Amino acid sequence: MKRFVSACVYILALGVAAYAIWAYAFLPLGKLMGPEMRANFLAHRIGIYTHVFAATTALILGPFQFSGWLRRRHPWLHRMSGRVYLGVGVGVGGVAALYMSTFAYGGPVAKLGFATLAAAWLYTGFRAYRAIRAGAVAEHRRWIVRNFALSLAAVTLRIYLPLSGLSGIPFALAYPIVAWLCWVPNLLVAEWAFARRTALGAPVVASKALAPE
Secondary structure (H helix, E strand, O other), rough: OOOHHHHHHHHHHHHHHHHHHHHHOOOOOOOOOOOOHHHHHHHHHHHHHHHHHHHHHHHHHHHHHOOOHHHHHOHHHHHOOOOOOOHHHHHHHHHHHHHHHHHOOOOOHHHHHHHHHHHHHHHHHHHHHHHHHHHOOOHHHHHHHHHHHHHHHHHHHHHHHHHHHHHOOHHHHHHHHHHHHOHHHHHHHHHHHHHHHOOOOOOOHHHHHHOOO
């Protein structure tokens, strides 16, 4: 089951990263969006491009940070990619996301949802960095799991939006809901996993739930 979950995480994260690169590097900006969102993107080109490509870096590097094999065999690569993940992916991507959230389509509910996501992404990334600098490895792993759960909002967003369309829910109604739904359950699942391991009396090394050894 752990290997299956790990494979799904790799496939979904890298798949969405590939989609983002294709959509934003090779197509006109906003081509795949509705007219309202396209106009918003065109008005804030620097912000959206910065967020998309920085966050794509987090999606590409994030799954590999949980590889026990990589940490054991190439610890220097784990540390280097971790710095890029936190510094570029989360740091730059999170600041750009916080900026772009003020222009989000869907009104105040969507704006607050995306702004809270961006703030939580930055905060958990900072706590993960501070913990590893202090040598608190277990604490670092907990915070990085929370952080990557938030990174996966990019994946769950692209799952829930098509599902809401197939269900017949109007986009204008679905989008503000998805602005919260794309990340709150992710974080709750991470917390549930921590609580379950504690209840079973196992040490909380949550990274093993995401990647096979």
